[in-house]
Amino acid sequence: MPANRLPADEYQLKAALIVQLKRLTAEREITQTEAAKLVGVKQPNLSKLLRGQFKLVSVEKLLRMLTSFDQDVETKVKPHRKRGEGGRITFIRA
Incomplete structure (x- = not known):
C-alpha cells in the first residue's frame, strides 16, 4: 500500500466519524465557525x-x-469469529 493511503478500515472509520460530526453540526443548527x-x-x-x-x-x-458535542464514545473489543483471519474495525451508530 502506498505510504499516502490509509488502510480501508481506518478510512471507513474516519469517514463515519466525520459524518457524525456533520450530522451533529446540522442538528444543532450551528455554523462551521461555532x-x-x-x-x-x-x-x-x-x-x-x-x-x-x-x-x-x-x-x-x-x-x-x-x-x-456531548456524545459518549464506547470502544468494544471482542474475539473475531474465525481465528487466523485478523480482526476488523467497524463503526456502529447508537
Missing part, C-alpha cells in the same frame, strides 16, 4: 475535514471532537 470553536480546531481545518480531507487527523482526535 462547531470549530466547540471542538477546538480552526474553521478552515474543520471545513477540510468535513469535505473529506482527513488523512492527517487521528481517529482519537475525531472521537474527542464527538465528545465535545
Whole structure:
C-alpha cells in the first residue's frame, strides 16, 4: 500500500466519524465557525475535514471532537469469529 493511503478500515472509520460530526453540526443548527470553536480546531481545518480531507487527523482526535458535542464514545473489543483471519474495525451508530 502506498505510504499516502490509509488502510480501508481506518478510512471507513474516519469517514463515519466525520459524518457524525456533520450530522451533529446540522442538528444543532450551528455554523462551521461555532462547531470549530466547540471542538477546538480552526474553521478552515474543520471545513477540510468535513469535505473529506482527513488523512492527517487521528481517529482519537475525531472521537474527542464527538465528545465535545456531548456524545459518549464506547470502544468494544471482542474475539473475531474465525481465528487466523485478523480482526476488523467497524463503526456502529447508537
